[in-house]
Each structure stands twice: as structure tokens, then as C-alpha cells.
Amino acid sequence: MSSPESAFSSLFKEIDGLKEHFITRLSKAVSIPSVSSDLTLRPKVVEMAHFLKSELTALGAAVELRELGPQPDAPDTQLPPIVLARYGVDTSKRTILVYGHYDVQPALIEDGWATEPFELVQKDDKMYGRGSTDDKGPVMGWINSIEAHQKAGIEFPVNLIMCFEGMEEYGSEGLDDLIFAEKDKFFKDADAVCISDNYWLGTTKPVLTYGLRGCSYYSVTVEGPAADLHSGVFGGMVSEPMIDLVHILSGLVSPDGKILVPGLMDLVAPVTEEESKTYDTIEYEMNDLYAATGAKTNLHDDVKRTLMARWRYPTLSLHGVEGAFSAPGAKTVIPAKVTGKFSIRTVPDMQPHDVDELVFAHVNDLFTKLGSKNKMEIKLLHDGKWWLSSPSHWNFEAAKKATKTVWGVDPDLTREGGSIPVTLSFEQATGKNVLLLPVGRGDDGAHSINEKLDISNYIEGVKTLSAYLHYVAVEKME
Amino acid sequence: MSSPESAFSSLFKEIDGLKEHFITRLSKAVSIPSVSSDLTLRPKVVEMAHFLKSELTALGAAVELRELGPQPDAPDTQLPPIVLARYGVDTSKRTILVYGHYDVQPALIEDGWATEPFELVQKDDKMYGRGSTDDKGPVMGWINSIEAHQKAGIEFPVNLIMCFEGMEEYGSEGLDDLIFAEKDKFFKDADAVCISDNYWLGTTKPVLTYGLRGCSYYSVTVEGPAADLHSGVFGGMVSEPMIDLVHILSGLVSPDGKILVPGLMDLVAPVTEEESKTYDTIEYEMNDLYAATGAKTNLHDDVKRTLMARWRYPTLSLHGVEGAFSAPGAKTVIPAKVTGKFSIRTVPDMQPHDVDELVFAHVNDLFTKLGSKNKMEIKLLHDGKWWLSSPSHWNFEAAKKATKTVWGVDPDLTREGGSIPVTLSFEQATGKNVLLLPVGRGDDGAHSINEKLDISNYIEGVKTLSAYLHYVAVEKME
Numbered sequence: 001m002s003s004p005e006s007a008f009s010s011l012f013k014e015i016d017g018l019k020e021h022f023i024t025r026l027s028k029a030v031s032i033p034s035v036s037s038d039l040t041l042r043p044k045v046v047e048m049a050h051f052l053k054s055e056l057t058a059l060g061a062a063v064e065l066r067e068l069g070p071q072p073d074a075p076d077t078q079l080p081p082i083v084l085a086r087y088g089v090d091t092s093k094r095t096i097l098v099y100g101h102y103d104v105q106p107a108l109i110e111d112g113w114a115t116e117p118f119e120l121v122q123k124d125d126k127m128y129g130r131g132s133t134d135d136k137g138p139v140m141g142w143i144n145s146i147e148a149h150q151k152a153g154i155e156f157p158v159n160l161i162m163c164f165e166g167m168e169e170y171g172s173e174g175l176d177d178l179i180f181a182e183k184d185k186f187f188k189d190a191d192a193v194c195i196s197d198n199y200w201l202g203t204t205k206p207v208l209t210y211g212l213r214g215c216s217y218y219s220v221t222v223e224g225p226a227a228d229l230h231s232g233v234f235g236g237m238v239s240e241p242m243i244d245l246v247h248i249l250s251g252l253v254s255p256d257g258k259i260l261v262p263g264l265m266d267l268v269a270p271v272t273e274e275e276s277k278t279y280d281t282i283e284y285e286m287n288d289l290y291a292a293t294g295a296k297t298n299l300h301d302d303v304k305r306t307l308m309a310r311w312r313y314p315t316l317s318l319h320g321v322e323g324a325f326s327a328p329g330a331k332t333v334i335p336a337k338v339t340g341k342f343s344i345r346t347v348p349d350m351q352p353h354d355v356d357e358l359v360f361a362h363v364n365d366l367f368t369k370l371g372s373k374n375k376m377e378i379k380l381l382h383d384g385k386w387w388l389s390s391p392s393h394w395n396f397e398a399a400k401k402a403t404k405t406v407w408g409v410d411p412d413l414t415r416e417g418g419s420i421p422v423t424l425s426f427e428q429a430t431g432k433n434v435l436l437l438p439v440g441r442g443d444d445g446a447h448s449i450n451e452k453l454d455i456s457n458y459i460e461g462v463k464t465l466s467a468y469l470h471y472v473a474v475e476k477m478e
Numbered sequence: 479m480s481s482p483e484s485a486f487s488s489l490f491k492e493i494d495g496l497k498e499h500f501i502t503r504l505s506k507a508v509s510i511p512s513v514s515s516d517l518t519l520r521p522k523v524v525e526m527a528h529f530l531k532s533e534l535t536a537l538g539a540a541v542e543l544r545e546l547g548p549q550p551d552a553p554d555t556q557l558p559p560i561v562l563a564r565y566g567v568d569t570s571k572r573t574i575l576v577y578g579h580y581d582v583q584p585a586l587i588e589d590g591w592a593t594e595p596f597e598l599v600q601k602d603d604k605m606y607g608r609g610s611t612d613d614k615g616p617v618m619g620w621i622n623s624i625e626a627h628q629k630a631g632i633e634f635p636v637n638l639i640m641c642f643e644g645m646e647e648y649g650s651e652g653l654d655d656l657i658f659a660e661k662d663k664f665f666k667d668a669d670a671v672c673i674s675d676n677y678w679l680g681t682t683k684p685v686l687t688y689g690l691r692g693c694s695y696y697s698v699t700v701e702g703p704a705a706d707l708h709s710g711v712f713g714g715m716v717s718e719p720m721i722d723l724v725h726i727l728s729g730l731v732s733p734d735g736k737i738l739v740p741g742l743m744d745l746v747a748p749v750t751e752e753e754s755k756t757y758d759t760i761e762y763e764m765n766d767l768y769a770a771t772g773a774k775t776n777l778h779d780d781v782k783r784t785l786m787a788r789w790r791y792p793t794l795s796l797h798g799v800e801g802a803f804s805a806p807g808a809k810t811v812i813p814a815k816v817t818g819k820f821s822i823r824t825v826p827d828m829q830p831h832d833v834d835e836l837v838f839a840h841v842n843d844l845f846t847k848l849g850s851k852n853k854m855e856i857k858l859l860h861d862g863k864w865w866l867s868s869p870s871h872w873n874f875e876a877a878k879k880a881t882k883t884v885w886g887v888d889p890d891l892t893r894e895g896g897s898i899p900v901t902l903s904f905e906q907a908t909g910k911n912v913l914l915l916p917v918g919r920g921d922d923g924a925h926s927i928n929e930k931l932d933i934s935n936y937i938e939g940v941k942t943l944s945a946y947l948h949y950v951a952v953e954k955m956e
Contacts, residue, residue, distance in 0.1 A: 226772025232896020294704025309714035325798030418710020
């Protein structure tokens with residue numbers, strides 16, 4: 001096989017020439033409101049799967065729509081299928097497994113969108129629309145790459161295995177089972193995995209992502225009277241569950257972000273000197289945080305400590321209270337049963353089970369000390385483990401070269417504070433390296449109103465994904 | 479005028495004879511769903527005013543439906559009228575002002591009612607239906623009393639001024655203005671005031687009520703980022719408003735009910751020995767509390783301390799949080815702006831302004847000590863002062879005699895932990911003594927599903943209200 005670079009000139013020219021065609025493809029995808037959390041739109045999610053099948057089949061890929069059965073929390077409704085596709089069966093080539101999702105978050109123009117959310121609208125070199133960046137843009141990116149190779153008459157450098165799911169925004173129901181069931185079947189040839197479902201850290205510099213935090217989500221319920229009480233009649237006579245609850249919640253974390261669960265920080269891997277250095281060169285400023293949050297309420301004053309707080313230290317967030325008075329106005333109720341929700345973002349080397357044990361012990365201890373006659377229950381609602389890859393793996397080296405080729409800069413190596421559970425599932429099931437290669441920018445507003453994808457990120461993204469496939473095809477294994 | 483007792487034999491016989499007729503009157507009233515908080519039912523509230531007018535006019539009372547103009551929070555809708563009625567203009571008689579309300583709380587059978595809420599259903603000597611006890615039963619009581627006197631051929635002992643409002647369950651909009659505007663006009667002849675809009679403490683012993691707690695309701699808002707944030711991405715980077723808030727809320731009150739606002743308890747009038755004794759004979763058991771709340775989560779182990787906590791000590795209740803995640807499930811949000819709601823039930827001699835000052839200073843102090851970069855605002859949402867009357871006033875003496883006559887026992891003298899703001903308004907506007915003379919029992923379930931009024935309470939209630947008017951007509955002023 002010739003050097004990767006020999007193909008780029010004509011390939012990139014082809015991609016530039018197909019720009020309007022690629023935008024039209026994304027427009028078609030965005031116009032299908034494939035909102036997985038809205039059962040009334042389930043036919044649209046299924047329609048989106050068929051759209052992908054049709055596009056991929058037209059390009060010569062072998063496509064299967066894998067049915068997953070009924071949705072556990074809505075047994076009368078079938079889960080949308082997972083699109084399993086394969087392009088190329090050349091045993092002399094490497095096989096790359098890519099993942100994306102074709103479902104989207106809900107969106108209503110009444111939420112404050114400036115344009116119709118399910119219509120791709122171009123303005124100032126940006127394309128606005130639900131799913132433009134999360135994750136229809138990147139999914140189209142892989143399809144566009146296949147088409148550009150064909151039209152430019154350039155041999156596709158790898159066998160591509162594609163796994164596109166339709167329930168990512170609603171818990172990825174059924175995905176894990178499929179991944180583990182297919183690890184020695186449909187996914188067995190995979191030499192490496194690439195997922196494009198996250199974002200640059202900022203708005204100007206491309207990144208590759210090698211780590212994610214885990215998340216352990218808890219509920220703590222305090223229950224007293226059999227029903228809500230009138231605070232005039234019963235205030236002062238009975239223990240109030242809400243009072244107990246705020247005392248427990250305030251014993252979990254201090255206003256400066258310090259986690260108050262004894263022993264929890266002992267589970268955190270120490271920062272090595274080498275690791276510490278990697279934070280020194282990341283392109284990020286405190287102003288990026290201020291711009292993203294619209295406030296100067298930073299807990300730390302320098303960039304390095306701020307990024308470490310996001311990526312490699314655990315944090316405890318209080319999300320809210322279920323069962324108390326939560327509407328506007330002034331209601332004089334003593335809520336009978338209240339449930340506080342909090343979660344801990346976990347990092348290496350915290351084992352979820354150890355975290356649970358410490359949290360349960362601490363909450364029980366806090367409640368015992370209150371001396372309340374109410375009942376308390378602490379529960380784990382769900383957990384997902386952190387993920388940490390090696391950014392010097394040949395899979396990452398290929399992506400670094402691709403980024404440098406297309407964008408002219410070395411990508412920053414980043415981690416994310418949030419979770420993408422499928423990352424860990426693919427790593428564990430296939431035993432192969434997983435790379436997160438984002439297409440969009442940090443200000444794309446995934447999950448928000450006015451979600452967008454810059455046209456340059458979309459088109460250069462197709463080039464980056466394509467270049468990555470050329471480099472990963474020949475990258476020397478270490 | 480002859481002695482009150484001379485009239486009772488034939489009057490009470492007449493009332494017993496009219497039992498079915500009186501129940502039919504209450505049935506008609508309950509069948510009109512005069513829900514004041516539901517704008518779609520506003521015509522029914524107005525219909526209920528006309529029903530009262532028609533009943534009273536038929537008995538010879540002079541009735542005016544006083545219009546109050548548009549509803550402030552729904553300017554396209556007119557407030558229901560206040561029914562102002564007068565029965566008797568004999569200057570040789572005392573004039574008694576009575577108050578009640580003809581609107582009701584919302585009720586839907588889907589809420590869990592065993593019977594249609596707007597149909598009066600008899601079962602086991604009880605009458606179930608929305609408004610049966612709160613407050614249509616007592617309002618019908620006054621009308622029944624007039625009719626019974628007429629049919630028994632007994633002279634009505636007083637001039638009766640009636641004020642029945644239709645917005646009690648939605649903030650008594652417009653009532654205070656009317657009371658103060660009419661204090662030297664429609665209400666100027668009043669020698670004493672009687673309100674029947676509360677309940678016995680328990681289920682077996684009648685009570686008279688001479689005190690109410692006030693209520694100062696506050697909101698404390700903590701605001702940080704411009705919009706809700708993802709806890710994965712921003713957890714650890716920014717101050718979380720919800721964390722600040724639970725630290726403030728837990729600094730207001732301890733789990734054993736102790737108010738932590740410095741200086742607040744110094745505003746409370748000390749308990750005199752004489753007052754302390756009045757608690758020793760009240761018919762109340764800890765089991766009454768357990769039955770009412772469905773739990774043994776009492777803060778105090780003895781009846782006396784429990785009743786004092788309800789009636790004559792301040793309490794601080796936490797009602798809930800607005801702006802945080804309050805639905806079922808697990809959402810990983812950092813709420814941008816959260817508002818805690820709490821209220822203090824106030825007692826003599828706490829002045830609302832002093833309470834505000836102490837609360838504001840304490841909350842500001844708590845927030846300052848957090849060292850947070852978020853913004854905090856503490857606000858008073860509304861307040862109402864406590865009310866304390868003298869239970870040895872001749873107005874109360876008349877009610878004691880009436881109760882003894884009808885029920886054969888001396889009533890317990892009680893206070894209430896909640897507020898009935900109109901009580902204080904009438905006292906301040908007229909300068910006359912106000913008596914709370916309840917008809918229903920402590921387990922009637924006002925505001926709850928399956929609201930009821932015992933038939934015996936309704937019929938003996940008509941006798942009690944009537945006997946009260948006879949005694950108050952001749953009771954010696956001190």
C-alpha cells in the first residue's frame with residue numbers, strides 16, 4: 001500500500017467538492033426527529049435507522065438492522081434497531097470499528113430555539129439543528145468518507161465495521177448486551193475502535209480524548225409521616241424529613257467542593273510528575289470557563305487546577321430533591337417523604353463498589369448522628385466506571401497524524417469530566433484500544449437549544465476521519 | 479328578653495325536626511363545585527354566592543353581593559362577590575358579626591376520593607363531600623339557625639351581620655380591603671365577632687379557639703452559572719448553588735426542631751405559670767398525634783410540650799427547593815439557580831419586622847461564611863401576624879355556656895398552630911373581640927380527600943351556634 005499522504009491531495013479535493021452534497025445528507029438526517037426519549041416519535045427513530053441503511057447500502061456496505069426487542073420501561077414499544085454495517089472484507093487490511101448514535105435529544109422551538117430545531121439552517125458558516133453535532137454530523141462523517149473515496153477512485157484503506165445505535169440519549173438500552181454478545185462475532189475482526197461523540201475542549205484547537213470520569217449516582221430518602229402535613233398544624237410536633245435531608249446533604253460536600261465522605265480521596269491515584277506536566281500545555285483559559293458558564297464562579301483560580309478538577313479528581317454534585325415543594329409560590333407544607341439526589345464523578349483508581357461502601361457508611365453515620373425518628377434509606381441508582389486509555393497507543397498516534405495533516409496543529413490530549421459508557425464497554429468487550437476523536441467544538445451546545453456544527457468542522461472532520469483511517473491502516477503496532 | 483334557656487327546648491326540637499331539610503340544604507351547597515383556585519370553575523363560585531343570596535333572602539335577610547373587581551393574577555376574570563347580609567335591625571339587640579367562606583379546595587375523584595367529591599354522601603352518620611366541613615357546613619349552620627327560629631316562632635336574639643367570602647382558599651383576595659373599608663359602615667354595629675372555620679382538636683370534645691400562630695414565609699435564592707450545567711463537564715470547576723443552599727438551610731434549624739436564628743427565641747413571650755396550667759387539662763393524647771400523622775416521629779414525648787410546640791412556640795419548617803431537579807429518576811444536572819422555601823410560625827410577642835431582621839442577618843451571615851462566589855438573595859414572600867384573644871371575654875363566656883348546654887361538657891380552650899388571617903383583620907378593623915367557634919372535628923379532613931362532617935356535629939352545631947347567639951345577646955360585659 002502506498003503512503004497515506006499520497007492519497008490526501010485528491011481525496012481532500014473530492015471532499016471539498018462534495019461539500020454541498022454532504023450538507024444535504026446531514027440536512028436529511030436532521031429533518032428526521034429521531035428523539036429516543038419520546039415514545040410518540042419512535043417511528044421517526046426507526047425511520048432514521050432505515051435512512052442510514054439506505055445510504056450505506058447504496059455505497060456498497062453490508063447492513064443489518066438488529067432488533068433489540070421491547071423497551072423495558074415501555075414494554076408495548078419496540079426498541080429502535082442498532083445499525084450494524086460492514087464496508088470491506090479484505091483480510092489484508094486492518095479492521096476499524098466505529099461507533100455513533102442516530103437518536104437525538106428532545107427539541108421544541110418553544111424551548112428558545114432561534115430556528116426550527118429539526119431543520120438544518122445555515123448561518124455564519126454554522127449549521128443549526130438538533131443532532132447536527134450530537135451525533136448525526138459525525139455519523140454522516142463516516143458515510144461521507146466512504147463516498148469520497150469511491151468518487152475520488154481511492155481505495156478505502158481499512159475494513160470498516162460500523163455500530164450506530166438509536167437509544168444513546170435514553171440510556172443505551174440493549175447496547176451493552178449486543179456488544180458483549182457480538183464481541184467474537186460481528187466485532188471480532190476489530191483491530192481498534194474509534195468513537196466520535198464528544199467535542200473539542202475549546203473552539204479553536206482539535207483534541208483527542210483518552211479519559212473519562214465514571215459516575216456513581218445515589219438517592220437518599222428520608223420518610224416520616226404517612227402523608228404531607230400542614231406546617232401550621234404540625235410544625236414543631238414532628239421531625240421533618242426535609243430538615244433531616246438538608247443536614248445529610250450538607251454533610252456530603254462543602255461549598256468549596258471538598259468531598260466530606262471519609263476515605264474517598266484515598267481511593268484516588270496520585271498525580272505523577274509526568275501526568276502533571278501534560279496539563280501545562282493544554283489550550284484552555286479561565287475565560288473559556290467564564291464564557292461556558294456565563295459566570296465567574298470558579299472554584300479554582302488557575303487553569304491547571306481547574307482542568308484537573310474536571311478530569312482527574314472526583315467531584316460530588318447535588319442535583320435536587322424529589323418529593324418536596326418545588327413549584328413557584330409559597331406552600332406551607334411539611335413534605336412527608338423527600339429524596340435527595342447526588343452523584344460522585346469517579347476517577348482512577350476508584351472502584352465503584354468501594355465508593356458505595358464509603359458513601360453508604362458516611363450517610364448512615366450522618367443520619368444516626370441526627371437522632372431522628374424518621375426513616376432513612378440510601379440507594380445507588382446507577383454507576384458507570386471511569387475510563388483511561390493510553391494516548392501513546394498506535395490508534396492515537398494515527399489520529400494525531402490525521403489531525404496534524406488536516407488542521408496543521410498537534411491535537412491537545414484531553415480527558416472528559418463526563419461519561420460515555422459505551423467507551424468502556426467496547427474496550428472491555430473487544431480488548432482493543434478505544435480512541436475518542438471528536439468532530440465538533442466545545443461550544444456546539446449538544447443537549448442545549450441552538451445546537452450547531454460549524455461547516456468547517458463538518459467538512460474538515462470528514463477529512464480528519466478519512467486521514468485517520470489511512471494512518472491507522474499502516475501505523476506501526478508497538 | 480327572657481332567659482336564653484327558655485327558648486332552647488322548642489328551638490332544639492325544631493332543629494332536630496329540620497334535620498333532613500338542613501342536610502338537603504348542605505347537599506345543594508356541596509353540589510356546586512365552587513373551587514376558587516380553578517378559573518374554569520369561577521362561574522360555579524359565583525353560582526354559590528347566588529345560592530346563598532337566595533337562601534338568605536327567602537328568610538328575610540337583606541343581602542348584597544359585593545363585587546371586588548378583577549382578580550390581580552388573572553385580570554380577565556372577576557373575583558367572586560362577597561356576600562354581605564344582615565338579619566335584624568333592632569337597636570335594642572346586640573349585633574353579632576359572623577364570617578364564613580363559600581369557596582372550597584379543589585377535589586377530583588382521581589385524587590383518591592371514595593365517593594364523588596361534589597355530591598354529599600351519607601355513610602355511618604357522616605356526610606362526605608368537598609366543603610362539607612370547610613366551610614359550607616358552618617355557613618349553612620347560621621342560615622339553618624335563622625330558619626329554625628322562624629319555624630319555632632322564637633324571636634331571633636341578636637341582629638346578625640354575615641360576611642361570606644368566595645376566595646378564602648385562594649388568598650382571600652380583596653377581603654381585607656373590604657373589611658377595613660366597611661368597618662364604620664356595614665360592620666359598624668358589630669358588638670362581637672364569631673368565626674366558624676376551624677375544628678375541634680380531637681374527635682370527641684368541643685373546643686373554643688383563642689389563639690393562632692402567625693407565619694412569615696421566606697425564600698432564599700442562590701444563583702451561579704447563567705444556565706444549568708452538566709455535572710460531568712463542570713462538576714469540580716464551579717461553585718454549585720445547590721451545595722450553598724443546603725448549607726444555608728441546614729443552618730436554620732436542627733433536626734430536633736431547634737431554630738438556629740440567633741435572638742429569635744428572645745422575642746417569644748415567656749410562659750406564665752397560669753398559662754402553663756391551661757395545658758394540663760386539654761383532652762389530647764400522643765396517640766392522637768400518631769393517628770393524625772400516621773407515624774411516631776414526635777419531637778416531644780409528652781402532651782403538654784407537644785401542644786405548646788404547636789400553639790405557643792415558633793417553629794421553622796423547610797418546604798422545598800425550586801429550580802433543582804425534582805422529578806423521579808437520575809439527572810446529572812448542576813442547577814444554575816435554586817430557591818429554598820422556609821417559613822417561621824410566629825407567636826406572641828414576635829413582631830414580623832423583628833423576625834425578618836433576625837432571619838435576614840442570619841442568612842446573610844451563613845452565606846458570607848460559605849465564602850462562595852455565587853449570588854444569594856433572601857426575601858420575605860408573605861407574612862401574617864399571630865392572634866391571641868382573651869378566652870375570658872364575654873363573647874367566649876357565651877360560647878362556653880352554649881357548648882355546655884348542647885354538648886354537656888365545658889369546651890377545651892385551644893389555640894391553633896396555623897393562621898386564619900381574617901381573624902386578626904376583623905379584630906383590628908372592628909376593635910371587637912373575635913371568637914373562633916368550630917363546628918367540625920379534628921379528623922374531618924379539610925383540604926384532604928374524603929372530607930366529611932359528622933351529622934351530629936352539623937345538627938348539634940346548629941344548636942350550638944343558636945345557643946351562642948342567645949347567650950351572647952344577654953352576656954354581661956366585663
